[in-house]
Amino acid sequence: MSDLTKLTLAAARDALKKKEITSTELTGAYLKEMEAAAPLNAYVTPTAEKALEMAKASDEKLARGEGGALEGVPLGIKDLFCTKDVLTTACSHILDGFEPPYESTVTANLWRDGAVMLGKLNNDEFAMGSSNETSFYGPVVNPWRRKGSDTKLVPGGSSGGSSAAVAARLCAAATATDTGGSIRQPAAFTGTVGLKPTYGRCSRWGIVAFASSLDQAGPITRDVRDAAIMLGSMAGHDEKDTTSVDRPVPDYEAGLSRGIKGLNVGIPKEYRVEGMPKEIDELWTRGIEWLKAAGANVKEVSLPHTKYALPTYYIVAPAECSSNLARYDGVRYGLRVDGKDITSMYENTRAEGFGAEVKRRVLMGTYVLSAGYYDAYYLKAQKVRTLIARDFQEAFSEVDVLLTPTAPSAAFGIGEKSDDPLSMYLNDVFTVTVNLAGLPGISVPAGLSAEGLPLGLQLIGRTFDEETLLRAAFAIEEAAGFTAEAEAWWRA
Secondary structure (H helix, E strand, O other): OOHHHHOOHHHHHHHHHOOOOOHHHHHHHHHHHHHHOHHHOOEEEEOHHHHHHHHHHHHHHHHOOOOOOOOOOEEEEEOOEOEOOEOOOOOOHHHOOOOOOOOOHHHHHHHHOOOEEEEEEOOOHHHOOOOOOOOOOOOOOOOOOOOOOOOOEOOOOOOHHHHHHHHOOOOOEEEEEEOOOOOHHHHHHHOOEEEEOOOOOOOOOOEOOOOOOOOEEEEEEOOHHHHHHHHHHHOOOOOOOOOOOOOOOOOOOHHHHHOOOOOEEEEEHHHOOOOOOHHHHHHHHHHHHHHHHOOOEEEEEOOHHHHHHHHHHHHHHHHHHHHHHHHOOOOOOOOOOOOOOHHHHHHHHHHHHOOHHHHHHHHHHHHHOOOOOHHHHHHHHHHHHHHHHHHHHHHOOOOOEEEEEOOOOOOOEOOOOOOOHHHHHHHHOOOHHHHHHOOOEEEEEEEEOOOOOEEEEEEEEOOOOHHHHHHHHHHHHHHHOOOOOOOOHHHO
């Protein structure tokens, strides 16, 4: 591995500004790593030529003493973000050949700040999945392996390409999206940092929609500082997105060093679920002690409607997915499978274009929105969602952040849960509440399992208080001292 690709985003940014390295050198090093790491299947559309053009332009700016906050830093972009004139498929067959004539607001913000695009990253089809096994392009492989085993593991989902690429040093950082844990769970599985901002902090315009009231863009990075830097560029008000909130974007990086003395941390008692692995519980306990040692006050809080979060999520999300995916009909863009008339063309296109998990969720969503079932399922779920949000409001009247595990286990093997959708859905048990309430959450690598795999701790913050969230995450990171890396077995 090149020494250049070992640099964190912050270190690369500083080295570029000091002219110690060039963006062309750094980008070239990442492109070589991407080629070598083909067995991971992290990238679905590498953009080497475009990357080198962008790097050259950055070098010219840097030579003149100009450039933005991310000038010359190479990033990976999840294939859910529309990128102008670059193939964007949401890793679905139904979007074959789609090259958007526009740029998503988040990626436009990154290019405005000088970032370089290495390529589009693999994800679960339309972001529907917890393991990155539903992609039309095949599963992403986790760079990590169990001790003494060569079993291929999942990198988490849906942002598995993003988490694997960051963990394997195939980009300085990556964009991702989180609908029910799709940033935080993959981060926990790969020993990376995953930040899901408050709903409305980052524009959703130009991001292929899954569930519009839950989706939020965020970064996956190597450490908390890098997450703070990425969020500073990704966030901001966008008039094109009615759910985007018009409030100033703080200097998140500057706030990291303020410490957490006097911070009130809540421990939700409902997150101690039956059958929780001992190593997850022990990690959580260690996290509590770390925060106490850093000067925080810790107290138990109650989120009584947590037990209803998963069923609520798996009613709301499929309902919105069935509505959002109705637009994919083979008429205007993407795949078209002809039939004897327009109705059969619609049917053939959708039957061939959508994968099994997407079909499952579209059918679930159509069912809960149908006449006779709307009140029994969808309306009731929305009422419960309100109660879940209220639980958080009451908890945050007493504390500043909450500490929980990120996922109920370490990464599992490819194929181990794919025949059991319910078991797969349970992977989101600690994360979906945050999306239902629109809150910010972050996963920080905090230790290794008995099998030598990364485990993450999750912090949940108040609405639009990512500053405090990142400060607490930084304290966890410093206390945990997590420096383990995956061995580059794919080079063998």
